[in-house]
Amino acid sequence: MRALRSAGPIFLVLAVLLVLIAVANPFFLEPAGFLAFVKRAAPLVILAAGQYFVIVSGEFDLSVGSLVTVQVVVAARLIEGDEAATWPVLALLLALGLLVGLVNGVITTGLRVPSFITTLGMMLVLSGAVFLWTGGAPRGALSETFRMFGRKDLGPVPWSVLILLVVGTAAILLMRSDFGKRLIATGDNERAAALSGVRVGRTRVLAFVVSGLAAAVAGILLGGFAGVSAQVGQGLEFQAITAVVLGGVVLGGGRGSVVAAMAGAFTLEALFTLLNLHGISGALEYAVQGVIIIAAVAAGAVRLPLRRAARV
Amino acid sequence: MTARERLRLARPPAASVPAEPAAAARRGGVLSGRIGSTQVIYLALAGVMLVGWALVALDGGDFLTLETIVGIQQRSAALGIVAVGQTLAILAGSLDLSVAYLISLTSLVAAEIMAGQDSGIVPAVAAVLAVSALVGLVNGLVITRLHVHAFIATLGTALIIRGVVDHLYDGPAGSVPESFQRLGYDRLGPVPVSALLWAAVAVAAWFLLRRTRLGYRIYAVGGDEEVARLSGVRTGRVIVATHVLCSVCAGIAGLLLAGRLGAGAPTVGTDGGYDLESIAAVVLGGTALAGGRGGVPGTVGGVLLLAVLDSVFNQLEVNAFFKDVVRGVVIVVAVAGYARRTVRRRSR
Secondary structure, three states, rough: OOOHHHHHHHHHHHHHHHHHHHHOOOHOOHHHHHHHHHHHHHHHHHHHHHHHHHHHHOOOOOOOHHHHHHHHHHHHHHHHOOOHHHHHHHHHHHHHHHHHHHHHHHHHHHHHOOOOHHHHHHHHHHHHHHHHHHOOOOOOOOOOHHHHHHEEEEOEEEEEHHHHHHHHHHHHHHHOOHHHHHHHHHHHHHHHHOOOOOHHHHHHHHHHHHHHHHHHHHHHHHHHHHOOOOEEEEEHHHHHOOOHHHOOOOOOOOOOHHHHHHHHHHHHHHHHHHHHHOOHHHHHHHHHHEEEEEEEHHHHHHHHHHHHHHHH | OOOOHHHHHHOOOOOOOOOHHHHHHHHHHHHHHHOOHHHHHHHHHHHHHHHHHHHHHOOOOOOOOOHHHHHHHHHHHHHHHHHHHHHHHHHOOOOOOOHHHHHHHHHHHHHHHHOOHHHHHHHHHHHHHHHHHHHHHHHHHHHHHHHOOHHHHHHHHHHHHHHHHHHOOOOOOOOOHHHHHHHHHHHEEEEEHHHHHHHHHHHHHHHHHHHOOHHHHHHHHHOOOHHOOOOOOHHHHHHHHHHHHHHHHHHHHHHHHHHHOOEEEHHHHHOOOOHHHHHHHHHOOOOOOOOOOOOHHHHHHHHHHHHHHHHHHHHHEEEEEEHHHHHHHHHHHHHHHHHHHHHHHHHH
16 A cells, blocks of 8 residues: 555656646547557557666666667577577577576675676676677567567457566565565665575675566567667666656665556656657657656655655 | 764774775784785786786787776776766775766767867866756655666666767767877877876875775765764765766766877767676776775776786777676675675684
């Protein structure tokens, strides 16, 4: 109940934005129009869910953008348009996401490198390695089966919406489990958590693994939706972190819910949609986005002291 | 409380400044206690130069030529200036992700106002300093007054600047007169003018941190904001001041890059990756990302280390993407090294 109350503002903002979109574009109210929006938002929402796990444990993951690029470029190079290669490559991509998360987590917790630096280094290594391998430009092609997840529908519902539902449900269940409680305890007060028997390091490593896996899934969806390019993941790490913070999750850890983080990603996507509908040019879109992000986070922060006082 | 008493309170406890030899000696005794993180980065720098020299020699080249050394200085000047500014923000426990777009913006402001005329230089420099100080002020006030985390506040500012720059410019614009381009290319003997500019900025920042009241307060606020506040430091003002100085450094880098390019360019800041790269250089130099520990000499060493690596790879004609991989590994390994030392020291 308390989680719902603290996450309240983001749902209000999201509702207002959705109404504004519907006013500007009535097609949005039809199932097809709305599902198209959810489909477009799915990769960012999944990334934000993964990033939430890392942020709530008190860390950052800056490597997810380049990980998405790596996923798409590697998939294209390995599949080369061959249908038969699709499923093994999909499995490989998930394993790659898991491995990257594991390395991020182990370096951060084991070697005590700040996660900002660990994942920044990972970002450099990943983007350098993948282009080293492909010689500078992405090569190869994705198969139709691979692209199905990002762009095709199962009956009336897009595949990506279904995948989002599964991932979202999994994230919520995970946060309700013992692991979720340990994660929040770790982010809130590492020492207290450790003293009450939480294996802090292991918990954080798992958070990074979840984020890596989420990036793998988002990469698979984006590859299908947007196609193969070297820019596909650019800036996604900042968008994901922004979405999580918009959802009222505190940088530094310990506070906020995963549902609100996903709602933050929907809000960001709704904002892009609305700006497009009103014909605000691509460039000024960034400026408006910047103002709104600062304003939204400031509005959230200003209320915080009152809320804390009320709880005491 | 008199100003002097407050200053004494604001001075950080010796233990939080491991670079101070006296404090380190008192604490430990053996080798790991006596060598501060600044010395480590210079030892690493010497090591990389030695290995680089050997590798280039094996490859049949000559690393330690005047040309290489001038090249290293020139390449590192812009990043060095930004990183010195970033050091101030990070020491105060903050960070600035808006520097890259600010560099693009100020390069355009400079080149547009100069418009190829010598008479435009003074107004252009003044305008760049004013614009960058204003951006820093906004960053600082959003962080301290609106309580927005520095990460989000400066990311938001970066987006705003990006929107404005992208909206107004598609490509290079303005023109820098030849006399100002000297800033980018001329040298006095073996020393490039740009390196002198970097040295001047670094010395000024070092002086600020080590010899002025504001400097002590920056360490105090970064070390523990609440303790600093209770000791009578106006922590908000200190953080705002570091952001203004950090942005002004980015503005100076913008001027330098405009001088080198002969024009302003909307992508010069982001292409150089000055935001994350400057943070990496600061941390590589031994400054703690959480604030309160480290300093300018370390940052200078960190930037030089990155530049020497770059130079060695250029001479060996290593693939550009491989360079990124190595750079990522070096940064993580170096920081892991510091973390180990800190843990060992604390456990004593």
